[in-house]
Amino acid sequence: MSVAVDFDLVLITIFGLLLMALTTLVLKIRGRYIGTFAGSFTLLMGVATLFLHPEVIAKSPLYLDAASLPRMAVAGIMLFCVFMVLPRRQETARTSAALIALTAIHIALAAAPDGKLASILWVLGAVMTALVLPRGPARRLAIPYLAFSAITGVVGLAISGPWQSVLILLSVISRLGIFPFHTWVVGAYSLAPLGVSVALVAPMAAISLVAHNPLELDHQFGLVVAMVLAGGSLLYAALAVVQKNFTRGLGFLTVSIETSVLLGVLEGDDIGHLGGLIMWGMTGLALLGLGLVSAGLVSRRGEFRIDDYSGLLDRAPVFATLFLLFGLAAVGAPGTADYVSEDLVLHGDMAHHPALLILFISSVSAQGYAVLHIFYRLFFGPPKPFFFRDALRRERFALVGLAWMLIFAGLLPQFLLNGWLRAGDRPDMPHVRQHGDEEPRAPGLNHGH
């Protein structure tokens, strides 16, 4: 295979996905067929790109590094699982096309070589997100937040100086639905079809904007921001516990976990940042699994109340096992991939600030409690007299496979770490601060292209 072909594997994937989205929309192909094909295709291309030599990758017109390259494989797995598990009523041609196109945009955004392209993709991502949400309260709720995110993002990418980082951070946290912008994500979980909302939120694509380089914030200000975010994460985990409705509880839990991931990615330290990037991928997969299991439950009987017990264990033991597994994986339980990434994050910059460290760990701990609380309320308690069907074969296939992957990566994490290190091994990579080194890294999205 010639080197020229190798260069374009990412571009081929992006344009391939866009073509598939267009085909779905025009020919009204059933989402499950085209979606699972698109997922397998992206995964295959992602794995192939990861195995190519870093020097070859470095010559690509896109900026491919540890933040962007593994995203293709992760996006492929996500797309495949979403379309395997998504309830039939939700996989309409329009939604399926939009989700496939959004995946292409996310891959391109993670690898955007300059601010201009990133701005365009950022706005496109916001528009597509609004379009994927069904017309009604969920979309009405999301639009102001997405508009705010798009405007601050575009302005932030256009200007330079100290305000750039502030605007980019605001843009990212409002897109992710992190403190204090959580309302639209929690609303999407409770007001829109859960499977679709999970497919939109779990990839945490907005992190792409800050994944390559840390923000240039004043040290003290940065610390205050980190403390506020960690405090917000703790608050959301606590709010997840006091909810009456399951989907709202899951929404709060998700934004709490997303905050932890963002804090990891924002770390300036080499190890912490690497841990954050792995956490971005692995937690995203665990959150997706958790969300899809939840979507499966909700699609069968509608909303559940978690201020009462639903007693589903006897009727849905497979769903129960998977819910617990993905929930624990998302909060970094030992034996799962997230345990390793969380460990790396904790040993980064956070270790220099014991107060932040304890607040961060407290929020992760509260998330663990929230997972078990929701699990107990859903699956334990006196059984209710209704028919409930456990996971279907296609659901089991996708979700059990995903669970095994998270466990395998957790037990043998060196494979995972090597993949990310290999992806980040660029000859032209900007100086990355080593453990304990005080030199900051290159700012913004200027990668020298």
Place this chain on the structure above:
Amino acid sequence: MNIELLLAALGLFAVFFPTVAAGSIITAWVIGMPMPEIWVQRIVRTTFSLVLTACLILSGLVISGLQVSNEVMLTHWLVAPSYAIDARLVFDLPGVAMMTLIALLCGIIGAFSTNYLHKDPGFYRFFVLLMLFATGMMAVAVGDTLDIVFAGWEVVGLTSALLIAYFTYREAPVRHGLRAFAVYRVCDVALLSAAVLLHHYAGDVSLAHAPKLAPEPGLLIALLLVFASLGKGAAFPFTGWLPRAMEGPTPSSAIFYGALSIHAGPYLLLRSSPYFVEQPIARAAIICIGVITAIHATFVGRVQTDIKTSLGYAAVTQAAVIMIEIGLGWTTLATLHIFGHAILRTAQLLRAPSVLHDWHELRARLGGPPPKLLNLWERTLPAKVRQWAYRISLERWFIDDLGGSLLFASLLKVLHGVNQLDERLMNAIAGPSSPLDEQHTKGES
């Protein structure tokens, strides 16, 4: 054969084989071919017999002193630039003895439970959790680094919470399982923080050798380790969850709250005792907490009316005494105390369901009620003081009420307020739903 290699192989087998066995039961269930009970019974018995044999060989090797070092490096589990996590086990005498105790007691509980839980709907769940618990405890027992100990610690906490809620169709055990898990999570924050800070300040997280630390970080880490031990050890002010945890099936109560899990806290202090040598404040804290817990649990335990709760408080009292021994530096005595207490309490808790039968049998053999031999010192107190002590002990020193009503109720009130505000904001932006919206939104149910 290289003796260190043999130690590593046996250690690895003892730690992970129960999980492999649990995995086989889960896999059979996932693929739609659940094993018959008799197979599970055989798997459990074989697993713990093999693990016990491995532990006995390990003990023999360690006692013979043939090995060069007690620490055995299994592998570099994770190597990143400028950071690594090593999978290291330490086979010292307390470690291998604890492993043997774990294998022995888990085996006994496994054998007992196959009959006790015969045809129970949660039969498979119980044995899977028991075997995962064994792995977690083994990791706590011989993990040389705080990373490994923390992983085991988490597994022990999770399995404990799931087994308390074993009778899933009743609300009380489920609530109590969550309560225990909440306490564990609060204390786990301290353990993980200690591990990270130790990495940061010392670069190594070995429990066997305390690195030289500056006074302030040294004290902080020591206090974090003390706090971490309080949850699992049910020490003051976290005693409230343990009697409630007795809602689980008797075999799990015996192994968790009589034998092993209750000692995980003191055992952590025992293993990390090198960190307390130069920290008199931390040692004083251990002793103070131990004394308060012992007095509290003794008083409260005396007024309980059911056997399992009484035994629970008795176990807390002894765990507190072990803490005092560790605080005073009597580590050998503390180790022996853990073993003696674990075995006695397991026997008592396993006999607990038959206590009435035993009582009647004793009565029949004696030809009347047995003589009262109790000569409790509190009977020498004035009647008013006794009455007052009885009242507050009956209320468990009001700890649960104070914690429940003051702390949690206020916190819940604030959280509900924040949630209501958020719901109002959401409704204000999203606006009311129209019938057309409903059509689009209700793609499900």
